[in-house]
Amino acid sequence: MPVNSLLENKRGVEKSKLSLSLNRNNANKLSNENKPASLKNICIRPETSGNKENNPAKRPFGGTYHNTLQAAKKLKPLTDVAKIQESRLVVQVPLGNSAMLNGHHPSDNQYSGSTQWKAPIATLSNLGNTCFLNSVLYTLRYAPQFVHNLHHLVSDLSRVEQKLGSIRLKSSSLGRSAAGLASSGTRSWSSKDLLSLGQADSSATKSKIQIATEKLHETYLSLRAAESKCLHCGATDAIPEPYAADSFLAALREVNSTFEGNRQQDAHELLVCILDSIRETCRALGARASRLQLQENGDSNGIGRQPNLDVDGGKTLGNLRKSWKKRKEVKTNEKRNSPSEERPPSPDPEKEERSRPGWDFVADDFEGMMVVRTMCLECEAVTEKAQAVCELCVPVGEDDTAEEPFRSACLSSEYLRDQNKYWCERCLRYNEARRSVAYSRLPRLLVLQLKRFSGGMEKITRHAPTPLLMPCFCEPCAKRAPDHEPAHRYILWAVIMHLGQTLTGGHYVAYARDSSQADTKCEREGGGDASTANSGSSFMRSLFNRPRPSPAGCTANECCVPRTRPEACWLACDDDLVKPISNEEFEDLLSAEPKMRSAATPYLLFYVKSEIG
């Protein structure tokens, strides 16, 4: 009698991985058309998703692509940057050894000869206007550390639920004595009660959100499994069957009905929805884990109380979590009032925080802190408001030639005047004022949404420069003296392009940099000793004590994280077509006048922060 549909434990995870890949295999048995001998075949292969409304007139990558040494050379500048960055931030170029961690020596790569592929790449099939979904799934798959963090969230979740299951068993055998623990008189202490205790504000949507998060993990797990299967099948030209992410899509539609129907959707809306779901799942997990801890500590009075751990977690995270667009504010009941308060500077609590079950990695990775300052032009007193923000919205086509194209758009300054004067609380009257927007902190993963659909539905197709490398414009960096290097900068790791004229039509293609994530230092498992020693409770230690670092590193590397490719390169991800492209080809796509003409325009830009010095 499973408690729910979650993957039970580590063993369970592996089992289901096996069965999943088998299932997929059976389902998509022998679709031979999808087995091209060369890349050219893929490109001219007839379109399978016939119900796609707006097929691009011209594919952005119609020719053959060479993932050659040139490409690797071209990557050099990025590599240098990557080397000096802090270990947590990853844009890493695998140098052979990482490939070996996966048990595959570059030397026995069967594909190095006749084909240009060094490793098989799993693909996603179009389920009917689902390129918006696929583009986001691809992007997040290659987001530095994203899948890794997701893996730990889902496995922590399954651990907690397994534990809850065992409590249920215990309590049923102990009968009423366990029920007494709950001090809830007549009701027996069932796992259901425990679950609902874990989520004080449990609702139907909430568990739907969790299911969506788990299905997302499952999707990445299946993609990884498909790649593994290809490697093991022995055929030199094996490529994975396109995977249908229909179960995730179904779960997503349960969470947000906007995504129902077969219409094209806004990829940005989807991204926000996915990140929201993960964040909510983190929160639920954190609450359950602390509830469990209380139970295990035998605190019989703890039922109605706010669990300690949750309070601690809230303190460190609440400030970042405070408001993430308006809908976020509605969702979270607990809001803290110190948004401008920065996280403690000492690295240890932060590290511990990251290994805490239910750590909100979305807040940590995707949220920046926006500071809005208003200065009355009479008394020149400044009032300041800080607000957590996720992706930044940038208008298109202003300051085309600027060296830092997004800086001026993001660090805006406007006057409140004429009929829109500012009521100054000191002057007790309406005066002119200047309102400026700055960022006291920018996230590790910075998402920029180009405002191509402002106002009406007519798309602004004007070219906007997409730099591969961008100086940081957070306040400490922006305020630096001109002769000083900024403390960090941003490196482009993905672009979602949009083709077509309207937001609800057209086609999405993702371009993501595939770089190794395997030898990322995992704080969950590698640093287990330090973190669990600090976490205090013996129970928490036993529950969340991560396995000793295995020779292969973090478990995520064998589960769902994309297979390491021998050479970092850009991947063009267009539904079930995923191909490596050279840096030149990628840069050509982003240039003002690409040689390969296409109607595609960058819509979402994804950057990863890189510390300097």
Place this chain on the structure above:
Amino acid sequence: MANMRKKTQVSFVIRDEEERRHKNGVSSLQLDPIQGRLYSAGRDGIIRVWHTGGGTQDRYIQSMEHHTDWVNDIVLCCGGKNLISASSDTTVKVWNAPKGFCMSTLRTHKDYVRTLAYAKDKEQVASAGLDRAIFLWDVNTLTALTASNNTVTTSSLVGNKESIYSLAMNPPGTILVSGSTEKVLRVWDPRNCSRLMKLKGHSDNVKALVVSRDGSQCVSGSSDGTIKLWSLSQQRCVSTIRVHSEAVWALLATENFTHIISGGRDRLVIITELRNPDNFMIVCEETAPILKLCFTADQQGVWVATSDSDINCWKLPPLNSLNSDMYNQNNYNTNNVYQTQPLHHIAGGRAIKHYTVLNGKRHILTKDTANNVVLYDVLKACKVEDLGEVDYEEEVKKCFKMIYVPNWFNVDLKTGMLTIHLGQDETDCFSAWVSAKEAGLTTEMDQKVNFGALLLQALLEHWNHPNRVNEAGQKVIGNNFFSVPLHTPLIFSEVGGRTLYRLQVGDAGGETESNLLMETVPSWVVDVAIEMAAPKLNKLPFYLLPHSSCQSKQDRQKKDRLVANDFIQCRKVAEHVVEKIVGGGDVNGASAAKNSEESVNESPEERVELLCCDQVLDPNMDLRTVRHFIWKSSVEFTLHYRVLKQ
């Protein structure tokens, strides 16, 4: 198209007849060295005139009152005969300076008028403000304006892209410089209105400017904290002076343009040698940010105006005593100031900074900059009681009454005095009907009065409107209950905007005033204040049900939807219950009469009690109070009744 015109707002100020002290910051100063008079422009809307002569006797001479908002700048011209003022009420006014009356009002600006410049040799004044326009005025034309000859031509300097915060002209009127949020200086030739140049260099708003007599040099003070010396002939910045730690808001150059005296947000007055900025000295430290500087007649001292209401005169150091010691010490601080005590001090008054409208919507409790708490009566436009330095919050709590009256006015503290705007739109000034007895206006029972109507009648009591005659041919005066102080300033303006007309209540009888009132006063005011039309009553719908504890014989479970005036008391509802529901059982007219005879001895509240949310209601409480404090919602207001005696 009458309805296309902006709605007219009626406002008045509650104040003393004579306000001898500035009630808010002082924006500008002008000295008349011949008469020994100092003119100060107040953010309380009043220009005051002071003796500068020795002695510490009362320096106050008179007030020049006609503006309705901050007076931002003044210039004294025609050898002290006339004064020009610029205000946030969007007007520029021309005054007879010695007598202190307003000669004419110029309404060409569309937004706050922020700054003035004066070319002494040509008697020319320029005005500029947040509407980005610069107008040039010939003072002699302005002072010759009369009621019949009331047109004036002005040249305007166009080209500014943003709000103008500073202007300067040289005495011969050959150069005009403007400073704005655009952060550049724009230079013009006022003789032919041509643009000469644009000077870039500041990184923030430019709030202070001076031009040398020959027009070859200019000094600018900016919110970026710097002072810049510009060569206009070379069109470049000669030097940047960094002596202030915050924004520079006021500048004053010595006669021969060798030294600059500056002040600003850091509250320091600093004198600097222009050609050698290392030579500077802190003259004094003020208690508030400095808004304006003005030389004494002998140029040995400087009058300083700040955002506080005080005005001080400080002694200046001898110009040859400046050295770079202060700079070289590199730690100049406020211990190192030249003067710590002012030569002269003109004490300011207190600005009201906080207010609370009490629940009865008639009285306002205020707290000023000295923490003095004062109680005002809005209806009678007067001060009730000065409570002194008491705990404001405590006093507000003490004044709490469980009574609800709708809002009918808005309070404005921008001038530091109480300005009351009678409500329009969402706050209807006729929404407050109250019992005249409760308001202490009469002993007569059951008379209802409307606060807004009473006040309008009192404010326009002296207006000789031709319709102000009753049926018997007698003049109707005021509201029959009370009058407001004659000195009360009455202001008509566009809603949230420009002032149309200001007069004192007692002056409304004058011929000119009456005619201007005819043009200005909107018909909704005339209807009520002159024609004595009663404003409409506020109806309040509610449901009346028997209480669950009371088994009604009539078995009237149907929801009774009733409508009543919002001010009726629960006693009236109880009467209704007795008459129409409980006592109405008899069809027979005779017994009904008998019933009502009985009820003369027995008040309805003794026979029926009313409840709301299971709370028994005081018969004296009115319906809107019950809805506001007990029902706490604006929909489905429901009362229950319980019969006590059959």
